Amino acid sequence: MKSSSAPLSPRAPNVDAPLIMPQLRGLLSLLLAALVLAQQAAANVEKTIFLGPQTINVPQQGPTFDNLHLDVLSPAADLAIRTRLQAEFPNSTSGSRGKATWLLLDDLTPGQRYEVRVCWAATQPTAFTLEAYEIPAVWNTPALISSLAEYSSSRIREDEAAGDGNAVGSPDSKPKPNNKPRKTRPSPGSKERHASMLLLQILAAADYYTDNQTLMSNVAPVHVDIILDPFIMNILPQSLAPTVGYVLFIATVFWFVAQRTAAWVQKLAVDGSRQLSSKKDQ
Numbered sequence: 001m002k003s004s005s006a007p008l009s010p011r012a013p014n015v016d017a018p019l020i021m022p023q024l025r026g027l028l029s030l031l032l033a034a035l036v037l038a039q040q041a042a043a044n045v046e047k048t049i050f051l052g053p054q055t056i057n058v059p060q061q062g063p064t065f066d067n068l069h070l071d072v073l074s075p076a077a078d079l080a081i082r083t084r085l086q087a088e089f090p091n092s093t094s095g096s097r098g099k100a101t102w103l104l105l106d107d108l109t110p111g112q113r114y115e116v117r118v119c120w121a122a123t124q125p126t127a128f129t130l131e132a133y134e135i136p137a138v139w140n141t142p143a144l145i146s147s148l149a150e151y152s153s154s155r156i157r158e159d160e161a162a163g164d165g166n167a168v169g170s171p172d173s174k175p176k177p178n179n180k181p182r183k184t185r186p187s188p189g190s191k192e193r194h195a196s197m198l199l200l201q202i203l204a205a206a207d208y209y210t211d212n213q214t215l216m217s218n219v220a221p222v223h224v225d226i227i228l229d230p231f232i233m234n235i236l237p238q239s240l241a242p243t244v245g246y247v248l249f250i251a252t253v254f255w256f257v258a259q260r261t262a263a264w265v266q267k268l269a270v271d272g273s274r275q276l277s278s279k280k281d282q
Helices: 016-043 135-139 142-161 213-217 238-281
Strands: 045-051 056-058 071-073 080-085 099-108 113-120 126-134 193-206 222-232
Touching: 045 126, 071 080, 071 222, 099 113, 099 142, 113 126, 126 135, 135 142, 135 193, 142 193, 222 238
Parallel strands: 071 099
Antiparallel strands: 045 113, 056 193, 080 222, 099 193, 113 222, 126 193
């Protein structure tokens, strides 16, 4: 006697997978893209993050900041400059961590978060160290004030020799007019003012070794972009706002497309199940 068994019913389709998988794939794609971009940026970028200090009284009676001939970064004027920085090999004996360059960060907002980035090409291997100092800290530290005085003297000599041209440490030989950085200059008759400002020290150390004795003896100046980037609400760098907006836009569009695709796949699965049931009933 043959045993009879009930016919197997078709297996219900798994409708959860079409709903979840497209969204997971999109999220993973965005995360991987962000990770790759972050790794690429870190290869040629060094930065420091700080808060704008309290305002101080800036006298206009010499000697003042105007006599230092420093390039100035300011949210109200220049947020970025393209220049060349002198570099040297670090010296463990003297404790040197690289050639020092000084800039003035002016017209800051007290308590606001800022970021200064140095960007350079991978074809010039260099290790940069960035430190932002409050004015009293520089005045009260012999090593810092000595470094600042040495750099300021070299800038004054270069400007005088070049007729205020583009010496090393100044903008490139043919900068765009709107890219030329503002410099501190003596300005007779100026009134005293209160401002939030910092002194930025950039140490550039050559980070390579070669059999070429010329390159080992004479380190070439490094072409860099120095960028002052204010934070929005002390959370997000201002320069990243367009990127974040673009990513959110793409994510929103992808979410709606994923929802429509998931609904379409679910409808196909339900229709297929109904067709199988109809054929079985016939």
